[in-house]
Amino acid sequence: MGDGRIWIGLDIGGTKTEALVVDAQMGVLSRVRASTDTADPECLLAGSIQLIHRALAQANGAVSQVGGIGIGIPGLVERETGVVRLAVNLNLTAYPLGAALTAALGIPCAVENDARIATMGVYRWLNEQQPVRHVAYVSIGTGIAAGVVLDGRLYRGAHGMAGEIGHVMVEADGQLCSCGARGCLETIVAGPAIARQYAEAAGLRAPVTAETVFQAYQADDAVAQQVMRRVSQALSRALQWLIMTYDVEKVVLGGGVTAAGAAFLDPVLAELAQMRAQSALAQEMLAAHKFVVLPTDFNAGTWGAVALAQQG
Ligand SMILES: [Zn+2]
Incomplete structure (x- = not known):
């Protein structure tokens, strides 16, 4: 992974979302957080995209440098498809979060349950x-x-x-x-x-x-x-x-x-x-x-x- 790419980790919680940007050597480039907007799926998506852009700006990084984004979410997640089957605290049911983020940012996004990801x-x-x-x-x-x-x-x-x-x-x-x-x-x-x-x-x-x-x-x-x-x-x-x-x-x-x-x-x-x-x-x-x-x-x-x- 010494190819100059950077990586983003997004931890979406019921009240706060935190983004971490690291370089190829796992050095921290930026870490930002914001409150999670759980009003509806579109708000959650827009808030996540905004936070990712903020984290990248603070890291002096560009979308083109990002190798991938990993997302942790409190709920039942289909790892293979990036579909959130059920996340009660986030108001999400059968929502294709991975595909929606990938389409919006042009970056591969993988989604997993937050406890699995913390492990x-x-x-x-x-x-x-x-x-x-x-x-x-x-x-x-x-x-x-x-x-x-x-x-x-x-x-x-x-x-x-x-x-x-x-x-x-x-x-x-x-x-x-x-x-x-x-x-x-x-x-x-x-x-x-x-x-x-x-x-x-x-x-x-x-x-x-x-x-x-x-x-x-x-x-x-x-x-x-x-x-x-x-x-x-x-x-x-x-x-x-x-x-x-x-x-x-x-x-x-x-x-x-x-x-x-x-x-x-x-x-x-x-x-x-x-x-x-x-x-x-x-x-x-x-x-x-x-x-x-x-x-x-x-x-x-x-x-x-x-x-x-x-x-x-
Ligand atoms: Zn129980």
Whole structure:
């Protein structure tokens, strides 16, 4: 890729869209963001095109230099055709986003689900430090998004859902999840779920945030410790399933909730240590070095989108 071409990664989120432009050596030329216009598909398309032009202008680049654009989008995506089957938060149904962008810009555009694409970004980030072939990524924020790279390739499964562990059911008759089912991992471990469990257990009327729970945890609040024990038990079991299902070398944790640092991670690591202490198999499979936390300033979505662009 030392041919002077430049590459664009676009991470379209429900509220913000970010564009990253890199040169052939993966050096950052520009990074811009704007709020996502979700009023209708035409607004989303126009906003994306505008942001791409802004990113190119800031990078002193021309459309003719761009080798390709990779786009990550929160929804069900047909990777081969670039059609967004369903993206509820973006108001898109059966929309040919890839073809529409390609027609407007004259540049090859590839579209993929945002969790899959972030996993590609994480895979590349890990490989800059050491060679790895099998990786799972779990992003914990408002929801839980996850994906796996197996043998160096993003593993999509039949519907692009492989590794999407946020919606595995962990509690019979548990809380209602955004997916319509009850007791998904997301209803215990995601940020709003942590806040809800604390408010319930502490008998609070006013809503709290996950941040409040982490602060209470660090101040040795007994209710916060009880909630975090439940959260870390559910998460560490899910991490064990990921490792036992895919036998990955690394499990990377990212997303807004991991930014809480020790208050979130310590109980999870303690739970994993306890699982190791109980079993020789766990000692091997859940070894501490397999768990990695993504730096909060690393945008896995845009880097993964660049990787997708280069794959074509
Ligand atoms: Zn669910």
